[in-house]
Amino acid sequence: MLWVDKVLGSPGARVGAILNIAFVPSSFLPFLAIATGDFPHTLFYGPPGAGKKTLVMALLRAVYGAGVEKIRVETKPWQIELPSRKLEVELTTISSAYHLELNPADVGNNDRYVVQEIIKDMARSRPLGVDGNKGFKVLVLNEVDRLSREAQQGLRRTMEKYSAACRLVMVASNVSKVMEPVRSRCLCVRVAAPTDDQVMEVLANVAKAERLTLPPAFAARLVDYSARNLRRALLCLEVCRVQCCPLREDQEPQRADWELYIGEVAKSILDEQSPKQLYLVRGKLYELLANCIPPELIMRTLVMELLKKMDDEIKVETVQQAAIFEQRLQEGAKAIFHLEAFVAKTMSIVKNYMVSCGFA
């Protein structure tokens, strides 16, 4: 089992213990108090790797006790009867006697039907009479920010009509993508990423548990690299251990291949601005996409790499273009158009700047 799963893994077998060694965001502390008994529909939001899922499990554990950790994972096709046709979608559910967890956005374009049929049915039926049951059942919905507008619309009345029998616990990393009427129906709980100190603490604890010495200078670099993302920190630590054990003081945190690759793309853009170079970069972008790196992640990482290397004078303009093209990428159908347009635009910004400085 990967270390990251041991600490952040969803089947909360160790949740209690983890919360002791890991951090508890201060915004969450009050919430555990709310959880003693009844709680409203809840939306956890915060950046990736902040530990939202861990906290959901902690919440359920606080309400139902260890029983929620006896889980069953099941992937099966669901039949949905539509007036005009029959539809079959495959969904993975994780369930205990007290809760049921699913990721409705996984079915893509059909997410609306999952909300209208499957989730509504689950919410409507009364909970089973397990003892310790609080009189309502809990549905955990992951990645609600990836749900289409129609699917989110479909949640609205369900959340009101069946609120006595069912509570939704939702998780989102981009809360702006959750529509206002849905947010208005929940208690929204912000989950902050762990601070640098907290990441350091978790790393130290994991190292101790794994009998590993963690050289301070290396640890500091690792914390810096992880940018407050615990998942990133733990994955990287494990990779570094495989590369070189015992860990060395001067060891560099191993960056992921795709990150290095995007770094190269940024360098190419700043080195030379020409149609030929654009063509070269295009090939690299295609390769990143072919390796299933999400286009918005490519865009964001590329901007950050560019900002590290370029002069202050052209940063504002570059970010402005990035904001424009990243939005188009969200609305358009083919990501490559917008990534490439951004690269071309950036090259022209850089070129103009060089000319104005008399460098070119």
Place this chain on the structure above:
Amino acid sequence: MSGQPWVEKYRPKNVSEVAYQEEVVNTLTRALETANLPHLLFYGPPGTGKTSTALAIARQLYGPELMRSRVLELNASDERGIHVVREKVKSFAAGAVGPPAAGYPCPPYKLLILDEADSMTQDAQNALRRTMELYSKVTRFVFICNYVSRIIEPLASRCAKFRFKPLQPAIMAGRIEHICEREGVTLAPGALATLSAVSGGDLRRAITTLQSAARLGAGHVSSETLLDVSGQVPGEVVSGLAAACKAGGATRFAALQRLVSNCVAEGYAAQQVLLQLQTELLSDRSAPAASDPKLAEALEVLGAADFSLTVGADETLQLLNVAGQINKAYAAA
């Protein structure tokens, strides 16, 4: 069972209990007396009483029993493609009406509530047109939506339209105090004002926030707890960002970048950051009139970013762009 959230527990049962929407309430009260109802279209922001009003009308017209056969509620959690409109709505509208229930007006028509109607496709709405014409003698339609522009004109023009307004702080305070009294919750000084401020005219949000805060403070609600559970960005974070943005040429981009990535890592909702940043910029009374054009530019940037976020743009890039653009505006002579 204790399990009913306060928003449902305190949902108005009668039209007259709906707070603040006088125009709607007055017109509907008169219509209910004569049991003569036009087709209706309710629109307005979340948590202002639209669904509650429609359900209250249904209850007052038919009573809880007859409601089941005389009223059909279809919302976005129901499939509402053209197909359903043709079949389900038709068969409901066309069915004969049964005998009236004692003690209620029970007019000789049925009520079809189409909640969250702005999520229906244009095609489905067009299909409804015919149905509406055909059965308007025996059925009244109630359309409910947030955005009236998403309802096709031929449907909208057949209805009496009512706009539901965001609730005024004083009205909201009245409802909140009523609930506090019933639930034995005490409010610290200033808590009411805070609650109005954080819920922006959305009474449902106010009630949910109140219930969470009450649970936290064991029946006592303070401003701090409310701010805690409502997702507000702390004042010093916003003022820090605003100051850096306005510092003009003096600010290095790296400083803006640090502030923005902190906002994102702390998990503050980007739209909330924009909203509070706007308030902060507008509230600067000491700014000379000469800086007005800069302010105007900043406000435009904020608006554009809010729109971008709504269509799903990246939070980090949008916030960074806002910071950069405002900084540029203020740096310009």
